[in-house]
Amino acid sequence: MSSLTTALREQGEAARFLAWPGGFDLDRGDHAEEVHLASGAALEGFAGDGAGGTFFFCGEGGAERPVLYADSEGGAALVAIGLAELLRLLLVAPWWRDCKAFTAEESRELAAEYLDDMPDLAARRDRAATALGLTLPTEGEVLARLQEVARGIGKDYVLIFTPEGEPYAPLLTG
Helix, strand or coil: CCHHHHHHHHCHHHHHHHHCCCCCECCCCCCCCCEEECCCCCEEEEEECCCCCEEEEECCCCCCCEEEEECCCCEEEEEEECHHHHHHHHHHCCCHHHCCCCCHHHHHHHHHHHHHHCCCHHHHHHHHHHHHCCCCCCHHHHHHHHHHHHHCHHHHCCEEECCCCEECEECCCC
16 A cells, blocks of 8 residues: 555545545445456556546556546546546546546636535645645646546557447547
């Protein structure tokens, strides 16, 4: 277990923020469907969201491995390289799943919706980042990185629905 995973388990406020609005819960690592990577590389579900989505580490190693997200509707995308990068994404732009164009304007509109429901979002996010020892990038930086990972090296991480041998649809096409 990485020191960041340990910190997540020990820092209740950070874990609660990541669970909502981040959609990330370390106790939800089981994916409802049998899946594998087309490459044959190892796949390890380690967290999930309340909507049935799962975060997977890809390949061998620890928390520095690429992270693939699969939703419950048959979509998947590589979203980060390593747990720290994933947590930065979830802290800065918990609305990332709805950012189809990857623009700052789109992110601001989505952020406004979240702020209506959670006016103290920025303060809670900052406390969570501090508790986890993470320095946060800007929204623009985190969305540019998400786009780079999903559309770049993410093309090499194709998730397959094992029983039918069918690939999941690209989740982030932009």
